[in-house]
Amino acid sequence: MNEFADAARDGLSPEALEKVLREVGVSRYHNRHPLHHKMTAGSLSKAQLQAWALNRYCYQSVIPRKDAMIIARAEDPAFRAEWRKRVEDHDGTDGWNGGIARWLKLATGLGLDADLVKSQKSALPATRFAVGAYLSFCTDRTLLEAVASSLTELFSPVIIGERVPAMLAKYDYVTEDILEYFRPRPAQASRDSDFALAYVLAKSDTPEKQQAVIDALVFKCDVLWAMLDALEQAYGDHGHVPPGAFDPKRPQ
Numbered sequence: 001m002n003e004f005a006d007a008a009r010d011g012l013s014p015e016a017l018e019k020v021l022r023e024v025g026v027s028r029y030h031n032r033h034p035l036h037h038k039m040t041a042g043s044l045s046k047a048q049l050q051a052w053a054l055n056r057y058c059y060q061s062v063i064p065r066k067d068a069m070i071i072a073r074a075e076d077p078a079f080r081a082e083w084r085k086r087v088e089d090h091d092g093t094d095g096w097n098g099g100i101a102r103w104l105k106l107a108t109g110l111g112l113d114a115d116l117v118k119s120q121k122s123a124l125p126a127t128r129f130a131v132g133a134y135l136s137f138c139t140d141r142t143l144l145e146a147v148a149s150s151l152t153e154l155f156s157p158v159i160i161g162e163r164v165p166a167m168l169a170k171y172d173y174v175t176e177d178i179l180e181y182f183r184p185r186p187a188q189a190s191r192d193s194d195f196a197l198a199y200v201l202a203k204s205d206t207p208e209k210q211q212a213v214i215d216a217l218v219f220k221c222d223v224l225w226a227m228l229d230a231l232e233q234a235y236g237d238h239g240h241v242p243p244g245a246f247d248p249k250r251p252q
C-alpha cells in the first residue's frame with residue numbers, strides 16, 4: 001500500500017486533486033533516484049551513460065505507440081487532434097526526423113552503434129518489462145487512466161533542467177549537439193501536460209475516478225523508477241549484467 005492509496009476516499013475538489021498529483025511527483029518522480037543524482041554529479045562512467053541511453057531508447061520508442069493507442073481509444077476528434085502532436089514530436093514526418101531520431105543521435109554520440117540501439121535486443125529485461133507494462137496500461141485501462149499516466153510530464157522539465165546543464169558541465173565528451181533531444185522537450189512537455197491535466201481534472205468526477213488517476217500516476221512513476229533501478233542493478237559498482245544484455249566489457 002502506498003501513501004496515496006486512499007487519497008481520494010472522501011472526494012477531492014479539482015484543486016485538491018491537482019495538489020495530490022503534484023505531491024506524487026515530489027515524492028516518486030525519477031529525479032529522486034540515486035542514479036539520477038550520480039548522473040548530475042558527474043560520477044557515472046561513459047559505459048554507464050551508454051547503458052542509460054541504450055535502455056532509455058526502449059522508452060522513447062514505445063511513447064508514440066502508446067500515444068497512438070490513446071488516440072485510437074478517444075472518440076472526440078478535438079482530443080485526437082491535440083494528442084496526435086505527441087506522435088509527430090517523436091516520429092517526425094518520416095519516422096526518422098523527430099524525437100526518436102534525436103535520441104538515437106544521443107546514443108550514437110556516446111559511442112553506441114545505431115543498429116544495436118534500434119534493435120533493442122541488448123536492453124535489460126527489466127527495461128523491456130517496464131516499457132511493455134506502460135504500453136499495456138495505456139491499452140487495457142480506461143482512457144482517463146491512460147491520459148493520467150502521461151502526467152509525469154508535469155515534472156519532466158524539472159529533471160531535464162537538472163540533467164542537461166550537469167551533463168554538459170561534468171562530462172567532457174557530452175556536447176550540446178548530442179543533447180539536442182532535450183532542447184524542445186520542456187516546451188512540448190508543458191503543452192502536453194497542461195492539456196492532459198485539464199482533461200484529468202475535468203473528467204475525474206467521482207472519488208473512484210480520482211483515485212484511479214492518482215494510482216495511474218503512481219504506476220507511471222514506478223515505471224520510470226524501475227528503469228533506473230534496473231540500470232543500477234546491472235551496471236552499478238557491484239552489479240551484474242543479465243545474459244545477452246549490453247556489456248561494455250565485451251564487443252557487441
Ligand SMILES: O=C(O)c1cc(C(=O)O)c2c(n1)C(=O)C(=O)c1cc(C(=O)O)[nH]c1-2
Nearest residue numbers: 063149150151152153155156159160185224
Ligand atoms: O527526460 C526525462 O526524464 C523524461 C521523462 C518523461 C516522463 O516523465 O515520462 C518523458 C520524457 N522525458 C520525454 O522525453 C517524453 O517524450 C515523454 C513522453 C512521456 C509520456 O509519458 O507520454 N513521458 C516523457
